[in-house]
Amino acid sequence: MTENPMSIFGGAPDLDAYKAPAVTTRDKRVCICGHPASAHATQNPNASIADAWKRMKRDKCKTGKTTCPCDGFIEILESEKMNHFVFRTTTGGQNGHALYRGVAKALSEGKTVTWTNANALQCLICSRTEPPLYIAAMTLGGRVSEEPQPKNVFLCEQHYVDQGGTTV
Numbered sequence: 001m002t003e004n005p006m007s008i009f010g011g012a013p014d015l016d017a018y019k020a021p022a023v024t025t026r027d028k029r030v031c032i033c034g035h036p037a038s039a040h041a042t043q044n045p046n047a048s049i050a051d052a053w054k055r056m057k058r059d060k061c062k063t064g065k066t067t068c069p070c071d072g073f074i075e076i077l078e079s080e081k082m083n084h085f086v087f088r089t090t091t092g093g094q095n096g097h098a099l100y101r102g103v104a105k106a107l108s109e110g111k112t113v114t115w116t117n118a119n120a121l122q123c124l125i126c127s128r129t130e131p132p133l134y135i136a137a138m139t140l141g142g143r144v145s146e147e148p149q150p151k152n153v154f155l156c157e158q159h160y161v162d163q164g165g166t167t168v
């Protein structure tokens with residue numbers, strides 16, 4: 001047998017060219033809408049153009065079965081485990097919001113969640129930063145909604161209630 005198995009092909013190629021590319025670290029960022037950065041076509045560096053195009057035509061944010069009208073990725077946290085951030089915003093006050101449900105789910109399974117965007121962790125209206133802050137899907141008219149909306153914001157308790165939110 002030949003010493004170099006590649007010599008059967010007539011030569012020894014530059015094997016460095018065949019090494020696996022440096023491992024791309026998985027994107028751990030979660031959007032304020034409650035879904036992974038990778039669900040947002042414009043925030044996934046590995047998305048194919050066809051993939052991004054499909055998402056843009058169909059939904060602006062899509063993860064698993066969840067569709068979401070989020071109109072732009074805003075980083076809010078990093079999570080050890082991304083598959084907890086697949087909920088749909090629904091009824092139940094802020095407990096029904098996709099972000100709240102994702103964080104609660106991750107913590108219930110002992111996973112680490114880290115807030116990474118202090119600028120977004122404040123009431124949209126009065127800039128209060130002290131807890132409690134309420135995560136809200138907000139209609140274009142500025143009302144708190146229990147359906148997915150293009151905008152998701154934090155509000156202090158007073159402004160959450162003023163804008164139509166229900167505290168539980």
Ligand SMILES: [Zn+2]
Pocket residue numbers: 031032033034035040061070071072073074
């Ligand atoms: Zn989003």
Ligand SMILES: [Zn+2]
Pocket residue numbers: 031033034035061062068069070
């Ligand atoms: Zn979303």
Ligand SMILES: [Zn+2]
Pocket residue numbers: 123124125126127128155156157158159
């Ligand atoms: Zn406020």
